Amino acid sequence: MKIEVEITQEEIDEAVIEKMRSTAIKTIADRISKYETTRMIAEMVDQSFKFAVRNLIDEEVNNTDALKAKVSAELEKKLRSQLSSALRMQAKDE
Numbered sequence: 841m842k843i844e845v846e847i848t849q850e851e852i853d854e855a856v857i858e859k860m861r862s863t864a865i866k867t868i869a870d871r872i873s874k875y876e877t878t879r880m881i882a883e884m885v886d887q888s889f890k891f892a893v894r895n896l897i898d899e900e901v902n903n904t905d906a907l908k909a910k911v912s913a914e915l916e917k918k919l920r921s922q923l924s925s926a927l928r929m930q931a932k933d934e
Contacts, residue, residue, distance in 0.1 A: 871877055900907060
């Protein structure tokens with residue numbers, strides 16, 4: 841008895857590609873499930889967060905005109921409030 845099986849190059853290529861995909865997916869899944877990967881992701885997020893906050897701070901500090909205006913406005917509000925309070929207290933004493 842003689843059995844012959846004919847397999848085309850296309851079928852071989854598809855089988856190899858499918859094996860590569862399934863192996864890659866399994867390898868990635870195995871790697872993702874490890875504690876080391878979770879820790880690494882947390883560290884990368886932490887670094888990115890620190891970088892983003894640093895950029896925001898630098899931007900505000902470098903924008904001194906806007907910062908001065910904000911500080912001036914806050915000081916003015918506080919002084920007006922204190923002056924108003926002092927004048928009310930003085931009016932009560934008279």
